Amino acid sequence: MNAMIEIAGVAKTFTMHNQGSAVIRVMEGAELSVARGECVALIGASGAGKSTLMRMIYGNYLAASGSILVDGVDVAKAEPREILALRRETLGYVSQFLRVVPRVATLDVVAEPLLAVGVDVAAAQARARELLTRVRIPERLWSLSPTTFSGGEQQRVNIARGFAHAYPALLLDEPTASLDAINRETVLSLIEEAKARGAAIVGIFHDEAARARVCDREVDVTAFTPGLA
């Protein structure tokens, strides 16, 4: 028993200081364990807390209590630099939105996670080209900033970037949304390859067929919603 991601007793509250200090309890007693090579889907109705839980795993949201171990680092309590190191080396995240410096070429956007872990420029760009080819971004767009791309193209650039470095743990937020059938197929193969090399994956998929194909288990986060469980 050596799970890559191990979550126990996690709670999340939002305190709205500027709205009468309302305290909103959105999650309590969240438990989750993901082994290497395993893909777990978070399910539950919209607003049940799938994204919230995923963001807490990434350190983007602050957990109110509990522990979130990723490769032995407790994200709920770690120093910023420990989380940054974890994100650089271990924990990848494909969000629904591409957030990059305007005017940076697509090729460099995709290569960046590799440069951050010390891969040399030539090797990083070679890997970026390979991935951009796979997700069918035409080569003539590689030197342009993805900020000008269509939603579907941005999503594919985001996926290429997320899979550039072989993270041992991956968080996928709707990776197949707004993709056509052929690109959806490519993304699912990328996920399967990541699993095969031992990556622990947590994903949110509205696409049920995709979920059925790549996920080993489903966890309904409704169970962690205060007052609903």
Add this chain to the structure above:
Amino acid sequence: MTDYNFAYLDEQTKRMIRRAILKGLAIPGYQVPFASREMPMPYGWGTGGVQVSAATLTPDDTLKVIDQGADDTTNAVSIRKFFERTAGVATTEETSKASVIQTRHRIPEEDLTEDQILVYQVPIPEPLRFLEPSEVETRKMHSLEDYGLMHVKLYEDISRHGQIATSYAYPVKVEDRYVMDPSPIPKFDNPKLEMAAIQLFGAGREQRIYAIPPYTQVVSLDFEDYPFEASKADAACDLCAATDSYLDEVITDDAGGRMFVCSDTDYCRSRRAAGHVGALGTAFDEDAA
């Protein structure tokens, strides 16, 4: 003649200036502020040098005054007459016979000795002023030996002119500590700043005195690939044939005629007295001189 206190300035003022001079000698190259007095001549005519000379002279001294190397220019004659009248000291045009030499823009060609004092007139004493207008900041830079800026000036020279175009007031570093403006002497004179005599610098308008004690190390700033060169016109004096002296170019007519002559008039005269004759010179005639 006794209407004047010796050398014009009152004794308290001379003591104040002597203290500044002694401090300057103790900290070679450091600019010592002093309470510069109004002198009966305008700023820019050597009021700083005159005050230093006044504080330095004793009744037994023999004074020589030169301007651009010459004893016979208006400025030199005026200052010489000023001290003849207010101090009653002996004066001379011969470098070797003088005990105190006040100069503007030159160092005499003849080597000075330990018995002599060379007093420079200085217009702008701050070598960093070109790039840093704040006096507060330049003083801080001196105190912290923060001299990168000085080389920036030389860098700019080379990038603009292909060489260090600064040909006078060429900055030096004294005893490996203070960067100093040697006054507007030609850079040809820079190597002579390491000498046996005491060198005192007075800036009247800027109210600064600084000094170089005998045998002090004085290095002209430069780059490894653009080393300092003590350049002069590539010619011999047309009157005395000297090839080792700093030359003035003199235009002789409207048809492009010109000649080179020693800027140090005493040096030229003494060479001609010793029988040296230049290309355009005639045999030395004591009466004509």
Add this chain to the structure above:
Amino acid sequence: MTTAIEIPSAVTPLLRVTDLNKFYGTRIGCADVSFDLYPGEVMGIVGESGSGKSTLLNCLAGHLAPDAGQVLFDTRAEGMRDTVTMSEPERRMLGRTDWAFVHQHARDGLRMNVSAGGNVGERLMAVGARHYGNIREVAVDWLGRVEINEDRVDDRPTAFSGGMQQRLQIARNLVTGPRLVFMDEPTGGLDVSVQARLLDLLRGLVREMGLSAIIVTHDLAVVRLLADRLMVMKDGHVVETGLTDQVLDDPQHAYTQLLVSSVLQV
């Protein structure tokens, strides 16, 4: 005082600030600021005008003397040294070797009457470079790295656009390979398109050179793109710290929530 201060830790922070205070008379400049900055980290300091962020930056960079507290820097030669009690010459030496300071207004950080090459070369000459050809070569290389054409090397910054002046200032600061860069609103006053290019340039340099940086800004978009960590200041006090995206996406303090919710969405 040259005694090194021991810090028991596996990884030594590059900068350790403890209980830093600065008062202007009875008014608080900044109060009780403490943090560690590790090699390679970029920290943003945000807050509105008068929040004390510029005061803090100037205290850290040695431009202002704090009234209390320590600013420990991991010097190359002697390990952790308190730069507050360091002598002025030592501090200035740091200021032209291991530290860099990028001003908001390029004219505060450049010599406007000196050529671009001379501006970049100054720090080299200040630390003893005396070979014109080498200095010029390095200057031209750095102009290239900040995307200024080689043929502008002898032009003065007065002939440059605002964005170019800012890039020149960055080159001038980074030429000696500093380890810590202080930036005061580095993209302030620039056109949005120019800002983007500068941000990208800074990100690249930070990564390539392994720089640590402290960036003061009121622009949350700038810190989101540049800073790993964030410190939020209000009335001279630090009200919240954390990972940049966590502080911006899940702010805990009332003031941070207000600050984040006040940003216009594009």
